[in-house]
Each structure stands twice: as structure tokens, then as C-alpha cells.
Amino acid sequence: MTKEDVSEDVKGDSVxxxxxxxxxxxxxxxxxxxxxxxxxxxxxxxxxxxxxxxxLDPRTTIPELFAVLRQWVPQVQRNICVIGHEILKRGCGxxxxxxxxxxxxxxxxxxxxAQGIGDVDAAVDFARQLLALGADPNLRSRWTNMRxxxxxxxxxxxQLIQVVLQASQPGEVDATCSDFDFGTALHIxxxxxxxxxxxxxxxxxxxxxxxNEKGHCPADVVPDPLDMPLEMADGAAVASELRTLLRRAxxxxxxxxPFAPQAQSPPALSEKAKxxxxxxxxxxxxxxxxxxxxxxxxxxCGSTEFSAGLWAGVELDKPEGxxxxxxxxxxxxxxxxxxxxxxxxxxxxxxxxxxxxxGTRTATPVxxxxxxxxxxxxxxxxxxxxxxxCPPKELSLFSSFNVIFIQGLFTPCISSCPxxxxxxxxxxxxxGTSL
Numbered sequence: 001m002t003k004e005d006v007s008e009d010v011k012g013d014s015v016x017x018x019x020x021x022x023x024x025x026x027x028x029x030x031x032x033x034x035x036x037x038x039x040x041x042x043x044x045x046x047x048x049x050x051x052x053x054x055x056l057d058p059r060t061t062i063p064e065l066f067a068v069l070r071q072w073v074p075q076v077q078r079n080i081c082v083i084g085h086e087i088l089k090r091g092c093g094x095x096x097x098x099x100x101x102x103x104x105x106x107x108x109x110x111x112x113x114a115q116g117i118g119d120v121d122a123a124v125d126f127a128r129q130l131l132a133l134g135a136d137p138n139l140r141s142r143w144t145n146m147r148x149x150x151x152x153x154x155x156x157x158x159q160l161i162q163v164v165l166q167a168s169q170p171g172e173v174d175a176t177c178s179d180f181d182f183g184t185a186l187h188i189x190x191x192x193x194x195x196x197x198x199x200x201x202x203x204x205x206x207x208x209x210x211x212n213e214k215g216h217c218p219a220d221v222v223p224d225p226l227d228m229p230l231e232m233a234d235g236a237a238v239a240s241e242l243r244t245l246l247r248r249a250x251x252x253x254x255x256x257x258p259f260a261p262q263a264q265s266p267p268a269l270s271e272k273a274k275x276x277x278x279x280x281x282x283x284x285x286x287x288x289x290x291x292x293x294x295x296x297x298x299x300x301c302g303s304t305e306f307s308a309g310l311w312a313g314v315e316l317d318k319p320e321g322x323x324x325x326x327x328x329x330x331x332x333x334x335x336x337x338x339x340x341x342x343x344x345x346x347x348x349x350x351x352x353x354x355x356x357x358x359g360t361r362t363a364t365p366v367x368x369x370x371x372x373x374x375x376x377x378x379x380x381x382x383x384x385x386x387x388x389x390c391p392p393k394e395l396s397l398f399s400s401f402n403v404i405f406i407q408g409l410f411t412p413c414i415s416s417c418p419x420x421x422x423x424x425x426x427x428x429x430x431x432g433t434s435l
Contacts, residue, residue: 025095027102031063033071044068045075046082055086062090066098069108077118080109081126094133102142106135110148110164113157124159131167138168138175145178153185154192158200161185165204173206183212183221190218190246193238198245208249209329215305217329219246250329273301273310276345287351288312290343294320295351299333299340306330310345 035041036050045051054060055068065087068076076083084105088094097104106127113123127148131137137148144150149172152160165173176182180191186206189197198218202208211217222243225236269277269284277283288298290312300313306327313325313333321341325333333340 023093025093025097025104027097028063028066028092028099030099031061031067033067034060034064043071043073043075046079047075055083058090060086062087062092062096063099065090066100070098070101072117074117077112077114078122080112080118081122084109084126084130088133094130094135095139097141104135104139104148106130106137106139106148106164107141107146107151110151110157110160111155113152113160114155115157120157120159123157124163127160127163131163137164138172147175147177149173149175149185150177150180150188153189153194153197153201156189156192156194156197158196161197161200162204173201173204174210176212181212181214181216183216184210184218186210186218186246187212187216187221190242191221191223193223193235193242195238195242195245198242202245202249208246209251217246217250219243219250220328222246247329270302273345276310277301280345280348280350282348282350288314288348289351290314290341291347292349294318294341296321296339296341298348299325299335300342301345302332304330304332304342306342311342312345312348313340313342314348315339316341 033044034054035044036048036054039048039050041048041051044055046055055065065083068083069080069087087105092105094106095104098108101107109123109127109130112118112126113120127135140147146154148164149161149168152158152164174184174186176184177188180188183191184206186198186201186208187210188194189201208219209217212221219242223235223239225239225243228236228239282288282298284298284301286298287295289295294314294316296314296316298312299315300311302310304311304327314321315325315333315335316339319336319338321335321339323340323342324337325331325335325340327342332342
């Protein structure tokens, strides 16, 4: 299902009453949980004699029993079957809703299977009874837009995921939820580190390449284990396992069999990419150099899902790359594994221009460039690996470092010396620069 599935045809009646499964579902009024006057607990406990007397009292209403189900304590959630039967006995329709949460009994049932809080066996048994009575697995809470499947995924209950999907139509495993950026149950489970739910959903055919409204697939929404504090070491281990599992589940566009080069039609370029490439004198298919080191053929130029800005995708001449033209399941261009690499467009230069600039500057004799050691700013005003003083004449700087400026490789030195920085801005087309 897609975004169009957000709205419900059934509006319900906001009245205190009951409805059978064949009648229009009712949205029951809001009430408080019926606690015994001299009860020692702040929550409802069906095993307590006084609470049990209230539970079985015919005068206890459906809204009051829904209020009991809202209590997130083991004493309530492990008795979902008992409380649910009392609600049905009072004439509640199987698809009726709680007026506060807009949740049905099946929604509550999927929550009640949560590990450490509920009883999964009791929840599964009651869910099957509800579905046999005509409970609709596709009903959504109007507050969260979640279905029973989404609740089961959120609370990591694979047994209930199976029960709900068995009663659903094919393809419902990828039903989206607007409260999670129109992601699927797999997105919900992945973002909440629900490993059991993720494994179950994948086994039942959930699409690991499905992208939510933000363009993220389930592997992308797994919390970064490196951002987790030490006290969440177990969670970090689960996050790492989830990322590996979901990335391996992504479909491959090509077989790892021997690669047969094919003529690739140039990908569509955005206007911004066209202008930038034109200013550099580079076209898709040209031989380029990355950071003055790796040589290959430009196959892609444009925006990506893995980072902002314009990126160049290059098929290298040697297997010195990192991929096959794809990143996180998105194929930007196609090449052999380890021959693909991505780099910011500013790091790319045309191979022919580089050779020309390095080998044809003989018309005007200039002093041979000095061998300059690499310089890196320490952050404390000192420069490692060479002298920190700048040559006194700007013209000599321009002659000595011209090639370096063209390739854009001397950024640390440019930033540490005002004279060099001025000419660096000029060669890079910086604002307010002139000779």
C-alpha cells in the first residue's frame, strides 16, 4: 500500500455503545480506569481480588476497560485475553476503537506481545480469535497512522507479524506509515533496533530497497552504532548486525560473473552539473584525474543520496576504487567491482589538461619549481614538515605553485599563508580576486 491508503472509509460513531462485527465500527468515548476505592496500587491488576471484581462487574463500561488496556504495565498487558474478552462480552465490535488512542483491540493486542511487558503466547492466541471474528488487519489509528503490522514491528513481536500478515493481502508487508516518513514496517523495525522483527519481515518478503519519503531504505534508518554511548554497547552491536543484514539483503543489479563492458548512455545531467562541467571543460566519458592521483573515465556527475553537493562518479583504469558504481543500493553508473569511485567534483580535472599544464610551459622561461615539503596546520600557529615563512614576492609564489593551484592540491599551505591564499583564490575563481 502507498500514501493513498492513509484515509479510512469508515468514520465511526462517537457514541457510548456497542456494535457487532457486521455493524459500523464505533469510536468509544474516553473514560478513566475503574480503580477500587481502597486499592493500594496506582495501576489495575486483574489478579488482585478487588480489581478482578471490578473487571467482571457488568456495570464496568467498554470505555473504562479500554482505559485499563492503556496502562503499560505487565499486570495489564499479560492479561490482554481476559480484559479483551470482557470488552467483547459487553457488546464491543471487533473493529471498534478507543476514543483516546483510536486503536482497535487488534492494535492493543500487537502491543501486548512486547518482550518484558506482555505475554506473546496470550497475545497471539487473542489476535487469532479477533481475526476469526472479523478484525480488519488494515485498520489504522488516526493518531499514528499505524496498522496492526506496524505496531507488531515497533514492539518487536515477530509472532504477531506472522499472524497479521497471514490475514492480509499479498503486498501488505510493505504498507507505509506517514508517522515514519511513509516508511514500511521494515523501516519501523530497523529504526527501533528490532532485530527479530527485521528478520521475520525479510523472510516474509519485505522489500529492503523500499525508500521512504526522505529517500532512505531500511538500512539507512538504523541508528549509527558509533554515536551510541558506552552504556548502550549491546544496542550498538545490534545496530551493526542490522546494518549488515539489511545491506546484504539489498538486490544486486548485476551478477558478479565476468564483466562485459557495454556502451553506457550518458546519465541525465542537472543544469547545475552541466554548468559546472562546462566551466571545467569536461564531459561525461572524458578521461579525468582524481586529486592528481587516480586516472579513469567520468561516468556520472550530479547529486547523490549519500552526501550533499555535486559528486563525480569515475570508472578507474585500475582496480583502485571502492565499489561498482553503486552506494547503499543506489546504482549511479555501472562498472566492475573495485573500479568505481566517487569524489567531490572539485577534486576532478581533465587528464589532457593536466598533462598539458605540466609539460608545455616552455614559452616563458621561469625558475624551476622548488621541491616543497608537505605542510599541515597543527591548529596552534605552527607548521609541520617545513618552514613556516612565506616567500617575500607574490610573483615568485605564483610561478612556483602554479601547477599545484590548478589541481587544487595545496589547500593546507594556502590556508596558512596570506600571500599564497590570495593567488589560490584567483586560480580557483574566488570572489573579489584580481591581478
